[in-house]
Amino acid sequence: MLTKRIIPCLDIKNKVVTKGVKFQNNVELGDPVEMAARYYEEGCDELVFYDITASAERRPIDIDMVKEVANAVRIPFAVGGGIRSLEDMSRVLLAGAEKVSVNSLAVENPNIIAEGAKAFGNQCIVLGMDPLAVDDLEKYPSGYEITTRGFRNHTGMDALEWAKRAEGLGAGEIVVNSVDADGTRQGFELKLTKLIAENVGIPVVASGGAGSSAHLATVFNEAHADAAIIAGMIHTGDYTIPQIKQELIELGIPIRHTW
Numbered sequence: 001m002l003t004k005r006i007i008p009c010l011d012i013k014n015k016v017v018t019k020g021v022k023f024q025n026n027v028e029l030g031d032p033v034e035m036a037a038r039y040y041e042e043g044c045d046e047l048v049f050y051d052i053t054a055s056a057e058r059r060p061i062d063i064d065m066v067k068e069v070a071n072a073v074r075i076p077f078a079v080g081g082g083i084r085s086l087e088d089m090s091r092v093l094l095a096g097a098e099k100v101s102v103n104s105l106a107v108e109n110p111n112i113i114a115e116g117a118k119a120f121g122n123q124c125i126v127l128g129m130d131p132l133a134v135d136d137l138e139k140y141p142s143g144y145e146i147t148t149r150g151f152r153n154h155t156g157m158d159a160l161e162w163a164k165r166a167e168g169l170g171a172g173e174i175v176v177n178s179v180d181a182d183g184t185r186q187g188f189e190l191k192l193t194k195l196i197a198e199n200v201g202i203p204v205v206a207s208g209g210a211g212s213s214a215h216l217a218t219v220f221n222e223a224h225a226d227a228a229i230i231a232g233m234i235h236t237g238d239y240t241i242p243q244i245k246q247e248l249i250e251l252g253i254p255i256r257h258t259w
Contacts, residue, residue, distance in 0.1 A: 003256045004220050005045040006244060007205065008234060010035055010051045015062065017235070018052070030235075033068045039075040042241040043255055045092050047077035048175075048229060049099065050128075054082025059096055061249035062086065063095050063181040070096020089116050091135075093124060101175065103128035104148040107155055107162075110169055116173070117170025122202075131159040131192055132179045147179060163196045174200065175229065177207035185211030185232055187218065194223035205229060213239070214245035220253055 010017045010032050017032050036047055049069065051061050061082035069077060079092050080101030080140075089100045100120075104111055106127055116125045131144035142160035147153060163174050176196055178189030188209045197204040203226035206219040210230045219225045233239045248255050 002226070003254045004216075004248070005205075006216070006228045006241060006248075006255065007048055007227055008035075008039045008044050009048045009050065009207065009229045009231045011050050011060075011231070012065070013051075013053050028073070028157045032065060033072050034079070035137045035235075036069050037072040039241060040075055043257070044075065044241050046075055046227070047073065049077065049079050049081075050101070051079075051081030059182075060083075060084070061092060062090055065094055066095040066097055075191065080126070080128055083245050086112065086115050086119060089120065089124075090167065093120060099124050099173070101126040101128040103130065104153075106166065107146065107148050107157065110165065113166055113171050115170040117172070122170050122172035125171050126205075127163070127174060128175045128177060129159060129162065129167040130177050130179050131189075142192060142195055159192060160195055160199060167172055167200045167202050170208050171202065173203045173205060175205040175207050176228075178209060181209030182207075183232060184209050186227075187211065187215045188223065188228070190219060190223045191217060193225055197224040197226075203227065213251070216244065217248060217251040217253050 012032050017030050017035055049093050054061055059082055062216045066079055076098040078099035078101050079097045083102055092100050113125055122139055132147050134140050134145045140158045144159035146155045146157040146162050148160055176193050181189045186209055188206045193206045205227040206225040207229035210233055216228045219228055245255050245257050
């Protein structure tokens with residue numbers, strides 16, 4: 001049985017890790033390189049970094065930060081935010097990242113997924129999506145609309161249709177980041193995560209809402225997520241990664257442990 005992955009997420013604004021609720025009221029938490037090194041030493045499986053204002057401000061990702069992280073950890077990590085072209089993807093990967101996450105860019109130019117997969121391999125291209133629950137099921141059969149630019153832009157795209165299209169274009173992984181659950185620590189969005197996981201053949205990563213080890217167990221067992229992104233529950237010190245992994249083992253979840 002494949003092990004489930006635990007992936008700390010560091011949202012970065014002005015070179016500082018921040019965390020908010022539903023993409024708002026962010027508070028500063030610390031240096032991204034120092035936090036990455038700590039989570040790596042604690043035994044996380046991967047890391048993901050999002051420059052949360054780069055796309056909205058239409059500026060490039062901080063390549064120096066990517067290089068510093070690559071020097072500090074020996075595990076795969078993904079980078080998103082401010083990716084505007086194939087050349088930007090190349091710069092991020094050459095700086096040491098294993099994966100590039102595209103969200104706003106992919107919505108604006110879906111072919112960038114195919115171009116990136118052809119140039120660097122499917123495993124390097126992650127589709128990040130920020131779905132928002134909606135009532136118009138005729139227009140959005142999944143019940144969720146894709147948003148971009150930190151929930152600022154409504155795209156008119158159905159979440160499941162977009163996930164399937166992205167897979168067809170060559171995405172190697174999909175991160176389902178629920179706008180409604182983000183930062184609430186009340187549990188992951190299970191309905192859409194399960195719907196996507198059951199309708200695509202690539203790994204699906206649940207994101208938004210993690211508040212306890214039980215939440216991770218639920219999204220693995222009930223929504224069939226391949227990995228789960230965590231943030232606030234470890235950033236605040238309420239949990240450590242070894243604690244989460246031990247509790248998941250006790251709950252019968254197959255995970256990779258490092259002790």
